[in-house]
């Protein structure tokens with residue numbers, strides 16, 4: 001896939017505060033990928049303000065955490081938890097303003113630790129906030145033992161990882177065929 005070709009990603013977490021489409025108090029973020037990065041476009045609603053016109057910094061942090069979580073999960077096909085996040089608020093982000101967030105792998109330390117990065121860009125394309133997050137990666141067995149989600153949800157997530165992996169392999173195969181043609 002070309003870097004400017006973005007395809008929508010499937011979500012099975014309907015109640016997540018960041019991405020759950022059934023969580024009416026949440027941000028209802030939808031995700032796209034170009035296979036190197038994960039992206040979401042959103043408008044931070046007025047009830048999530050801090051100063052009068054400004055999006056709350058904690059909400060911006062949530063948005064960056066969410067896109068990093070999705071990037072890590074999708075690009076590495078593993079369960080993960082945020083260990084810590086560093087955020088730099090570079091420019092004011094206004095409520096009601098369209099923004100785009102991008103997440104990508106910065107450095108895979110080993111099979112249990114990854115550093116993921118994110119950028120929030122405003123409508124002018126300026127980086128208004130950026131983040132770096134350290135995430136702990138887990139096997140499905142370890143995640144199950146931590147009692148974070150019910151067994152049926154865990155099985156659905158495992159199914160999702162397998163189908164994502166198959167799709168990624170199909171795309172890589174198609175790309176190498178094209179390169180050889």
Ligand SMILES: CCCCCCCC/C=C\CCCCCCCC(=O)SCCNC(=O)CCNC(=O)[C@H](O)C(C)(C)COP(=O)(O)OP(=O)(O)OC[C@H]1O[C@@H](n2cnc3c(N)ncnc32)[C@H](O)[C@@H]1OP(=O)(O)O
Pocket residue numbers: 009010011012013016019065066068069070073074077078080081082083112113136137138139142160161164
């Ligand atoms: C492909 C599909 C893609 C599409 C997906 C669609 C569906 C979308 C679904 C959902 C969207 C969600 C999007 C998520 C975005 C947001 C993410 C969050 O907000 S996560 C919540 C906030 N973070 C926490 O709650 C962490 C809380 N912290 C901890 O649990 C710990 O600090 C932890 C595990 C991160 C590290 O623990 P320590 O700092 O104590 O680590 P040490 O001392 O090294 O180890 C303690 C024990 O834990 C094990 N451990 C640690 N890390 C491990 C690892 N990576 N793997 C296995 N074991 C590990 C160790 O072996 C050790 O176990 P021994 O005591 O020896 O038995």
